[in-house]
Amino acid sequence: MTYRFIKDLITHKIKFGTGFEKELQRITVLNNCSKEELYELKSMELVKLYRNAFENSTFYKRFYQKHGLNLNSVRDLSDLSKIPILTKPKVKEYGKEMLTKSKFTVFKAYSSGTSGTPLQVYRDFNSTIKENAYVYFFQAMHGYKLGDRVVSLRGTLDRNAFSHHDRVNNVLYLSSFHLKKDRINEYYKAIKEFRPKVIQAYPSSMHILATELYKLDKELHIPIAFTSSEVLHDFQKTIIEKVLNTKIFDWYGNAERTVALGQRQDSLYRELPLYSHVEVEDKHLITTSFVNSVFPLIRYKVDDVIRLASNCKDECIVEKIEGRDDDYIVLKNGHRIGRLDLAFKKIKRLLAAQIIQKKKDEIYVNFIPDQGFSNSDLNSIEKNLRGLIGLECGILFEKIESNQLIRTKKGKFNLVISRLNGS
Numbered sequence: 001m002t003y004r005f006i007k008d009l010i011t012h013k014i015k016f017g018t019g020f021e022k023e024l025q026r027i028t029v030l031n032n033c034s035k036e037e038l039y040e041l042k043s044m045e046l047v048k049l050y051r052n053a054f055e056n057s058t059f060y061k062r063f064y065q066k067h068g069l070n071l072n073s074v075r076d077l078s079d080l081s082k083i084p085i086l087t088k089p090k091v092k093e094y095g096k097e098m099l100t101k102s103k104f105t106v107f108k109a110y111s112s113g114t115s116g117t118p119l120q121v122y123r124d125f126n127s128t129i130k131e132n133a134y135v136y137f138f139q140a141m142h143g144y145k146l147g148d149r150v151v152s153l154r155g156t157l158d159r160n161a162f163s164h165h166d167r168v169n170n171v172l173y174l175s176s177f178h179l180k181k182d183r184i185n186e187y188y189k190a191i192k193e194f195r196p197k198v199i200q201a202y203p204s205s206m207h208i209l210a211t212e213l214y215k216l217d218k219e220l221h222i223p224i225a226f227t228s229s230e231v232l233h234d235f236q237k238t239i240i241e242k243v244l245n246t247k248i249f250d251w252y253g254n255a256e257r258t259v260a261l262g263q264r265q266d267s268l269y270r271e272l273p274l275y276s277h278v279e280v281e282d283k284h285l286i287t288t289s290f291v292n293s294v295f296p297l298i299r300y301k302v303d304d305v306i307r308l309a310s311n312c313k314d315e316c317i318v319e320k321i322e323g324r325d326d327d328y329i330v331l332k333n334g335h336r337i338g339r340l341d342l343a344f345k346k347i348k349r350l351l352a353a354q355i356i357q358k359k360k361d362e363i364y365v366n367f368i369p370d371q372g373f374s375n376s377d378l379n380s381i382e383k384n385l386r387g388l389i390g391l392e393c394g395i396l397f398e399k400i401e402s403n404q405l406i407r408t409k410k411g412k413f414n415l416v417i418s419r420l421n422g423s
Helices: 003-015 018-031 035-056 058-066 077-082 088-098 125-141 181-194 203-215 234-243 340-344 375-389
Strands: 107-110 120-123 150-153 163-166 171-174 198-201 224-228 247-253 260-263 269-271 276-281 284-289 300-308 317-323 350-359 362-369 394-399 416-418
Touching (some): 018 125, 035 077, 150 203, 203 350, 234 340, 276 300, 362 375
Parallel strands (some): 150 171, 198 224, 350 416, 362 394
Antiparallel strands (some): 107 120, 260 269, 269 317, 284 300
16 A cells, blocks of 8 residues: 555545544434524524633633623523624734634644735634535535545645545545646546546636636536635636536635535525524624634624525525625725626626736736637627726726636635735
């Protein structure tokens, strides 16, 4: 046995061992609970979480006492509004003081840092097992079973490796860093020979794969696709599902692990049972996590902007994850304009687009055209953008290739790249 095989085997035993099985059974039972039962369970979890934070975290005791709260201020979920909202800058500043256990019992993790310095968060073994179980429960809901063939394009491999077949978990890892036109046949051959049931990737990586295959008039047949970690744009979803002959189910979570929303067959995002409690305020999620008691985040405001479904009543049903707070362009008068993906929504001969802003009176639109793309399509995009941003902002267009789309160090894609601060 090779070192890599032994490492994969050990990882599998840890990730999908007894703790995972117990957690998965718990989630399965929770999924069959009524709304009333889940409300009572959330109340119990909130009280336990709040008391743990108040008694064992130096930050929370000071923070809550400053706002007039004591150990017994929270008795059920109806008292949630008494608790002050927690923001990312506060977590950045006081993260270590939020811990309820010794720093030697936890390990560090980081957000992607697309909007500045990465946020440092803390997890323990128990919270990691819970996260694994929730992700698997969501994927199993859509037809995946442990042992099914999976191809993964999630930046797991570094730039020095192209592929690795984890035979223990039956996962073919392909590097997302080499996704370029001149190597697309290598990806096509590897995936076709592996015959996966599932593909897992950032939307942008899956989109580049589909776009380059489409240009070569090639297709793959992968029944299930799971995306996460980025906003899934309509123009990406359309070509991915067409070229890969797949159905996409998107998972929305965060590095802080305070929210888990999964797409169902109707493409709407719904909560996973007892992962967290979610409130909505001014198109933002206010989240309270029940999966990580060593680094409790209570009423934590998530930066992403969301759009609720029209049929959302007494539960959080999300129609669209619209992007981070800074996925906007800024006009000279200071107005911030978002939802710019609407400008590209009905352009049929467009494969991809990205907006770059360097000055407040000008934006660059990089685009990848499909066959038959013409000046009339370009005019339609400009007309759509004008309807969103007005006439005072200049618009410059540039045709690019897939490998010229700007991505972060971790390989993530953002529709809007702001360079107003000189970054």
